[in-house]
Amino acid sequence: MIEALQYDFMRNALLAALLASALCGILGTLVVVKRYVILAGGIAHAAYGGVGLSLFLGLPPEAGTFAFTGLVSLLMAWIAKRSPGRSDSVIGVLWAAGMAVGVICTDLAPRSGADLMSYLFGSILTVTRQDLLLMGGLLAVCLAVCATRYREILCFAFDEDFARVRGVPTSFYHYALVVVLSLSVVLAIRVVGLILVIALLTIPPSIAERFSRSLSGMMVLSTLLGVAFSLSGLQLAYTFNLTAGAAIILVAASAYMLVTVFPRRRS
Amino acid sequence: MNDAPALLFDGVSFAYGGDPVLEDVSFSVPQGEYLVCMGPNGGGKTTLLKLMLGLIAPDSGSVSVLGAPAGDARGVGYVPQDAGRNRGFPVSVLDVVLMGRLHMPASGGAPGGSRLGRDDRSRAEEALGAMGLAHRRDDLMGSLSQGQRQRVLIARALAAEPSLLLLDEPAASIDREAGEVLDERLAALKGRITIVEVSHGLSAVSSRATAVACVNRRVYYHDKGEIVPEMLSLAYGTCPVELVAHGLPHRVLAPHRHDGNCDREDGGAA
Numbered sequence: 001m002i003e004a005l006q007y008d009f010m011r012n013a014l015l016a017a018l019l020a021s022a023l024c025g026i027l028g029t030l031v032v033v034k035r036y037v038i039l040a041g042g043i044a045h046a047a048y049g050g051v052g053l054s055l056f057l058g059l060p061p062e063a064g065t066f067a068f069t070g071l072v073s074l075l076m077a078w079i080a081k082r083s084p085g086r087s088d089s090v091i092g093v094l095w096a097a098g099m100a101v102g103v104i105c106t107d108l109a110p111r112s113g114a115d116l117m118s119y120l121f122g123s124i125l126t127v128t129r130q131d132l133l134l135m136g137g138l139l140a141v142c143l144a145v146c147a148t149r150y151r152e153i154l155c156f157a158f159d160e161d162f163a164r165v166r167g168v169p170t171s172f173y174h175y176a177l178v179v180v181l182s183l184s185v186v187l188a189i190r191v192v193g194l195i196l197v198i199a200l201l202t203i204p205p206s207i208a209e210r211f212s213r214s215l216s217g218m219m220v221l222s223t224l225l226g227v228a229f230s231l232s233g234l235q236l237a238y239t240f241n242l243t244a245g246a247a248i249i250l251v252a253a254s255a256y257m258l259v260t261v262f263p264r265r266r267s
Numbered sequence: 268m269n270d271a272p273a274l275l276f277d278g279v280s281f282a283y284g285g286d287p288v289l290e291d292v293s294f295s296v297p298q299g300e301y302l303v304c305m306g307p308n309g310g311g312k313t314t315l316l317k318l319m320l321g322l323i324a325p326d327s328g329s330v331s332v333l334g335a336p337a338g339d340a341r342g343v344g345y346v347p348q349d350a351g352r353n354r355g356f357p358v359s360v361l362d363v364v365l366m367g368r369l370h371m372p373a374s375g376g377a378p379g380g381s382r383l384g385r386d387d388r389s390r391a392e393e394a395l396g397a398m399g400l401a402h403r404r405d406d407l408m409g410s411l412s413q414g415q416r417q418r419v420l421i422a423r424a425l426a427a428e429p430s431l432l433l434l435d436e437p438a439a440s441i442d443r444e445a446g447e448v449l450d451e452r453l454a455a456l457k458g459r460i461t462i463v464e465v466s467h468g469l470s471a472v473s474s475r476a477t478a479v480a481c482v483n484r485r486v487y488y489h490d491k492g493e494i495v496p497e498m499l500s501l502a503y504g505t506c507p508v509e510l511v512a513h514g515l516p517h518r519v520l521a522p523h524r525h526d527g528n529c530d531r532e533d534g535g536a537a
Contacts (some may be wrong), residue, residue, distance in 0.1 A: 033353075151365065151383075152369060154358065154366070155369055157356075158353060158356055158358060158363065158366065159347065159353070159366070161320075161347055162345055162347060162366065162423070163366075163369075165320055165321075165322070165345045166366070166369045166370055166427070167369070167370040168370070209355055209357060210355075212357040213359060213407060214357055214358060214359065214362065215356075215357060217357065218357050
């Protein structure tokens with residue numbers, strides 16, 4: 001691994017994995033405790049609609065994808081808020097429709113280019129400086145908000161009705177979480193791919209939840225786990241010449257299975 | 268504190284998508300009462316509570332709480348039903364109780380709760396002590412029993428030093444022994460602040476109510492802590508034998524209960 005670091009692209013890949021792990025560690029913690037996993041999956045898949053649409057309309061891919069994903073995720077967030085019990089099927093429809101729009105638009109696009117494989121697994125070895133800066137910026141915003149409004153966020157995550165009664169702006173947090181989530185998902189998809197985004201959002205927090213004594217501890221532990229999975233996955237990919245994203249996911253999934261086999265231990 | 272009634276419902280109606288849940292509800296609760304709201308499932312008890320909290324708005328009529336429109340009122344403590352949904356949530360007992368200190372005007376903490384005020388921790392510990400759980404403050408919420416979790420949620424509401432406490436079926440889904448501990452703790456709060464408890468069973472009435480409301484689309488308010496058979500038949504639409512047979516303590520029935528026209532009334536009581 002050390003020798004691999006003499007290459008620029010390897011250093012960037014490493015940095016991208018760290019930033020994605022931290023973003024997904026913080027947001028994924030909220031996604032897991034708030035039971036937003038299906039919402040996050042829906043956002044990540046609908047994002048492909050944005051990729052295809054930008055290609056079809058000849059828009060710059062980042063801006064087009066951000067706009068499309070942002071709108072679809074706000075729609076999903078609105079549905080999730082209006083009918084909490086019934087939202088998952090509607091999100092499932094948007095999930096599938098978003099992907100279908102992406103595929104059809106790619107079919108119809110004057111020039112091809114959106115490669116479904118790179119959307120699924122990303123291209124962590126070709127990360128740009130701009131990608132890194134955007135992810136770093138978003139991470140800084142998340143950290144600042146969590147540090148200054150921790151107890152509000154904790155209360156929002158634990159018991160939304162009680163938070164509302166105490167004057168916490170819960171609607172704002174609900175929509176803000178979804179928007180930040182969709183921004184992170186779009187950024188991270190370009191880097192690590194759709195499947196790894198969902199994996200990083202759900203697997204490290206699900207493991208961390210069993211061993212944490214506080215929400216902030218769960219965020220930190222999720223981040224560390226994400227980093228550990230990314231590093232060992234990248235190492236495997238480098239050594240055996242495998243697809244990096246898929247290698248990272250397999251490491252994470254194996255850890256998840258190991259942990260679920262053993263009984264819960266924290267006290 | 269002002270002299271406004273703790274609660275004032277004036278001609279309130281509410282419907283969920285065309286199905287009327289509450290119709291033309293008017294009643295007023297003076298401060299200091301311990302009101303128990305009872306009634307059948309789906310009769311509108313939880314809707315009534317949500318209206319008091321301002322979580323939903325009435326279709327017509329008005330709800331005022333401590334002299335302010337519901338939702339704007341300061342000094343309302345809310346105890347939701349603990350359905351155990353959050354069992355795996357990594358949070359300590361004390362951190363849950365500290366949620367009650369969010370946005371306290373005089374606590375001196377940071378607005379979003381990044382920093383606690385001077386009083387916040389001691390008030391939270393005091394509230395936890397009042398629920399008999401001071402020794403569990405550093406434990407994880409998930410390690411507590413259902414009954415203890417429910418008492419933590421009551422401590423959280425008390426930490427806000429409310430003048431009106433609203434409880435949503437605190438005794439549901441806990442065992443008998445835990446229920447007795449809870450009964451004791453709630454009875455100790457009686458008279459100190461106004462309390463509204465939505466309750467499924469009748470033991471709440473016998474041990475602590477100073478007023479009873481039967482909720483079944485309409486609300487029948489009775490300003491004494493007793494149940495009269497008319498209320499039961501109005502609220503449940505049937506003869507209360509079923510309730511009586513399941514251990515209703517004798518003394519909660521008012522003496523004139525024999526005036527009721529339920530012919531099997533004494534079927535299983537006493």
